[in-house]
Amino acid sequence: xxxxxxxxxxAQQRRSSDIALxxxxxxxxxxxxxxxxxxxFLPFSRAIIEATQDIVCAYIFDFAAYMALAGAGARAxxxxxxxxxxxxxxxLHGPFVGPTYSAMTERTAFDVDAITVYRKEDVDYYxxxxxYGAIQCLPAVGNAILFASxxxxxxxxxxxxxxxxxxxDFAEQVRAYILTLRGHA
Numbered sequence: 001x002x003x004x005x006x007x008x009x010x011a012q013q014r015r016s017s018d019i020a021l022x023x024x025x026x027x028x029x030x031x032x033x034x035x036x037x038x039x040x041f042l043p044f045s046r047a048i049i050e051a052t053q054d055i056v057c058a059y060i061f062d063f064a065a066y067m068a069l070a071g072a073g074a075r076a077x078x079x080x081x082x083x084x085x086x087x088x089x090x091x092l093h094g095p096f097v098g099p100t101y102s103a104m105t106e107r108t109a110f111d112v113d114a115i116t117v118y119r120k121e122d123v124d125y126y127x128x129x130x131x132y133g134a135i136q137c138l139p140a141v142g143n144a145i146l147f148a149s150x151x152x153x154x155x156x157x158x159x160x161x162x163x164x165x166x167x168x169d170f171a172e173q174v175r176a177y178i179l180t181l182r183g184h185a
Contacts, residue, residue, distance in 0.1 A: 053088060055178055
């Protein structure tokens, strides 16, 4: 299994993209077709992933957004992560502080490739304790949030990307917007 930075570099090359999609579902902003579900975060995440998996290098799952639904949100998060193929980079966004969150990356937890951390020294810890990976949150630049390790920078879509449409074509609108972003790399 490649280290986090290697897996991310491979995904960026194969998909010709340095864009990671932030999956941060919000109950009050979900498209109308998704609002009919009792537990809407999984069908929302599934539709977005199916529409975009071939054009982004990674998905960043907003832990707090999913936890807004408590147990149902935790299940939706776990299942949404499980929808991704083995080549897709999966990152859990906290941002967390300290080395004690490494267990969240394991198969018995959320099975992600990395977590986001707040401090640079935490990135260094995770890098030296493979297979755990971490990426640091940096200040927003324009419409993109940047995350970085010493070797890698990725552009992360803002929350507004997820909520571009409210009808049946919401996922296609997200895809079209990401393709526009890719053209402006």
